Amino acid sequence: MGVYEIVAIILSLLVLLGIKLMSSPKTAVYGNQISALSMLSAIILVLVYNEIISMPLLWVAILIGGIIGYIIAKKVNMIQMPQMVALLNGLGGGTSAIVALVEIFERYENMIYFERITSQLALIVGGITLSGSLIAAAKLDRKIPQKPVVLKGHSILLNISLIVLCVLAIFGTLNNYSMIDIISISALFISILFGILFSIRVGGADMPITISLLNSCSGLAGAICGFTIGDPLLVSVGAIVGASGIILTQIMCKAMNRSLMDVLKGSHIADKTFTGEIIAVSVERDTQEEKKSVHDILQEAKKVIIVPGYGMALAQAQYLVKQLTDKLESEGKDVKFAIHPVAGRMPGHMNVLLAEVDIPYEKLWDMDNINPEFEETDLTIVIGACDVVNPAASYAEGTPIYGMPVLDVDKSKYVIVCNMDTKPGYSGVENPLYNMNNVTMLLGNAAETLKKLAE
Amino acid sequence: MSPILLILVFIIATFLGYKVISEVPTLLHTPLMSGTNAISGVTLLGALVSTAFAASNKSKTLGFIAIVLATINLVGGFAVTDRMLKMFKKKEAVNK
Numbered sequence: 001m002g003v004y005e006i007v008a009i010i011l012s013l014l015v016l017l018g019i020k021l022m023s024s025p026k027t028a029v030y031g032n033q034i035s036a037l038s039m040l041s042a043i044i045l046v047l048v049y050n051e052i053i054s055m056p057l058l059w060v061a062i063l064i065g066g067i068i069g070y071i072i073a074k075k076v077n078m079i080q081m082p083q084m085v086a087l088l089n090g091l092g093g094g095t096s097a098i099v100a101l102v103e104i105f106e107r108y109e110n111m112i113y114f115e116r117i118t119s120q121l122a123l124i125v126g127g128i129t130l131s132g133s134l135i136a137a138a139k140l141d142r143k144i145p146q147k148p149v150v151l152k153g154h155s156i157l158l159n160i161s162l163i164v165l166c167v168l169a170i171f172g173t174l175n176n177y178s179m180i181d182i183i184s185i186s187a188l189f190i191s192i193l194f195g196i197l198f199s200i201r202v203g204g205a206d207m208p209i210t211i212s213l214l215n216s217c218s219g220l221a222g223a224i225c226g227f228t229i230g231d232p233l234l235v236s237v238g239a240i241v242g243a244s245g246i247i248l249t250q251i252m253c254k255a256m257n258r259s260l261m262d263v264l265k266g267s268h269i270a271d272k273t274f275t276g277e278i279i280a281v282s283v284e285r286d287t288q289e290e291k292k293s294v295h296d297i298l299q300e301a302k303k304v305i306i307v308p309g310y311g312m313a314l315a316q317a318q319y320l321v322k323q324l325t326d327k328l329e330s331e332g333k334d335v336k337f338a339i340h341p342v343a344g345r346m347p348g349h350m351n352v353l354l355a356e357v358d359i360p361y362e363k364l365w366d367m368d369n370i371n372p373e374f375e376e377t378d379l380t381i382v383i384g385a386c387d388v389v390n391p392a393a394s395y396a397e398g399t400p401i402y403g404m405p406v407l408d409v410d411k412s413k414y415v416i417v418c419n420m421d422t423k424p425g426y427s428g429v430e431n432p433l434y435n436m437n438n439v440t441m442l443l444g445n446a447a448e449t450l451k452k453l454a455e
Numbered sequence: 456m457s458p459i460l461l462i463l464v465f466i467i468a469t470f471l472g473y474k475v476i477s478e479v480p481t482l483l484h485t486p487l488m489s490g491t492n493a494i495s496g497v498t499l500l501g502a503l504v505s506t507a508f509a510a511s512n513k514s515k516t517l518g519f520i521a522i523v524l525a526t527i528n529l530v531g532g533f534a535v536t537d538r539m540l541k542m543f544k545k546k547e548a549v550n551k
Contacts, residue, residue, distance in 0.1 A: 005456060012468060015494060016471055016472065016475055018490075019472070019475050019476060019479070019487070019490070019491070020475045020478070022479050022483055022486065022487055022490060023478045023479050023480065023483075024480075025482065025483060025540070025543040025544065026544070028483055028486060028540045028543065028544075029537065029540045029541060029544050031490075032486070032490050032533065032536045032537055032540055033537070035490060035493070035494055035533070036493070036533040036537075039493075039494065039496070039497065039529060039533075042497070042500060043499065043500065043503070046500045046503055046504060047503065050503075050504055050507060050508075052503065052504070052507035052508075055507055057506065057507075057515070057519065058503055058506060058507060058522060060519075061506075061519045061522035061523050061526065062522060062526050064523050064526075065522060065523040065524065065525065065526025065527045065529075065530065066526050066527075066530045068523070068526075068527050068531075069526060069527040069528070069529065069530030069531030069532075069534065070530050070531070070534055072527070072531045072535075073530070073531045073532075073533075073534030073535040073538065074534065074538075076535060078539070078542075081485060081489070081535075081539075084489070084531075084535060085485075085488055085489050085492055088489070088492045088493070088496075088527075088528050088531055088532050089492055089495075091496075091524045091525070091527055091528040092492065092495040092496055092498060092525070092528045094521075094524050095496070095498040095499065095501075095502055095521045095524045095525040095528065096498045096501075098502070098517050098518070098520060098521035098524070099498055099501040099502050099505050099518075099521050101517060102502075102505045102506070102509055102514045102517050102518050102521070103505055105509075105511065105513065105514045105517075106505070106508070106509055106510060106511070106514050112458075114458040211488070212488070215488055215491065215492060215495075218492065218495045219491065219494075219495045221498075222495050222497055222498045222501075223465055223468075225498055225501050226461070226501065227458070227461055227462075227465075229501050229504065229505070230456050230461065231456075231500060231501060231504075232456050232460075232461060232464050233497065233500060234497055234498065234500060234501055235461050235464045235465050235468065236464050236465070236467075236468035237468070237494055237495075237497040238465075238468075238495065238497065238498075239464075239465045239466075239468035239469040239472060240468050240469070240471070240472035240476075240491070240494070241472075241491045241492070241494055241495040242469065242472075243468075243469045243470075243472035243473040243476060244472060244476045244487065244488075244491040245488075245491070246473075247473060247476050247477055248484060248487075248488060251481075251484075339481070339482075341481055346484075346485060346488065347481065347484035347485060347487075347488060348481055348482065348483060348484030348485035348486070348487070348488070349485055351481070351482050351483070351484075351485065352485045352486070352539055352542070355539070355542040355543050356542055361482055361543050364482055366480070366481045366482070
């Protein structure tokens, strides 16, 4: 092992340490800075080690990229985070694909088989990540419809492009002629096509899974690219990112009650329509009394839980949520937030939006910890969430959400739902919560309805 | 480095990464994602070397683009993660 390899291992461990520090909000800032510094050292190491530090071309490119990256990072707002992450994923994938292409153009004849096959793979995985992420970003940014777009013979097209990619990769490995340029460019082109076909079929609410998966792919592409150029740092760091994406993908799939294959195949969960009737099994409370007014409920409540969903992000209502929280707390009430793992469009989306408006993270509770508390809660306020609070998930066998872990909001004494309408959520399953007699519906834009509550 | 060693590095890094990342709470999953995302801009290292040693103009041009994209990924990712994490941190200070 040479100096470079040893330093590469140290830097990889520093990156790992950085991620480890991200396990707590207290140390996470330093964790990120350590990762960033290790990356900076890695860049300088590579430039010095290869004696290319004085090449103006490289510095111009770094400068342009750095300025663009910095500006985007400063300008983006927290609601746009999912599309920002998707976009950056795409760039990472794109870089790996281009590097693989350059390597093939430059030194294909001298490559061993291992480098040939990995360069083709980096090309393919990178290309898919690039186009798949850009489509996902466009969907999240509502530049193209969030609905799954299914073309005629969509699956066949996907399968054909996959087979062609395999054939091209094999040719690209075995072929020794000048044809290699055409083969590689075709492979890149078809993998870009594959990414588009794959991503365009995924619906908006499946995006948390898709982004996590593409995150993993961008790391994987980097690692494979590292195989081609024989750089252990690329391999190790790429593998770490790949593992991170896979973990998030697993968590998201579990929380949505979806198998990864279902999402990949683009089978919309509402396809399996449930024909039976979902009855509101309401706990008969307060049947004697008149239905209380929202005002009274708010006044009397001592323990309040707020459940935010994608509707809050859409209505940009997090500022009003903060106002409402302040008001309730000034009246001496205990306010907590219940965050479902898939609320929003990416893992942890709600936490970031609430952190943006200065809601302390100690108040943000995840599903497993908050669920036992609903029973002792006087009032739960649901803001733009449907499937993640649907009590039918526990008993409506045969529905797409059956077995999906949900927040047990129906157990609290009163529930106020600030949703746009009473239409079913992404799953297409009616929400019996809306008909329970301890539930008050405030329909309309969450920004408007919350304003009333906060007054 | 030989292919076998590289594959070994890949396996060990995946395993260690998996262990460390499983401990990150859901609270921080968005910053985790944008942070690891930034790290995946590590391909910049490959881009720098490939571009520097590329002989043809075609490769140099492609490499130039790759460096720009990777730097956007790195700088943008780290900066935005920093912004997010400081929002979480800020809350703590207010609380005390």
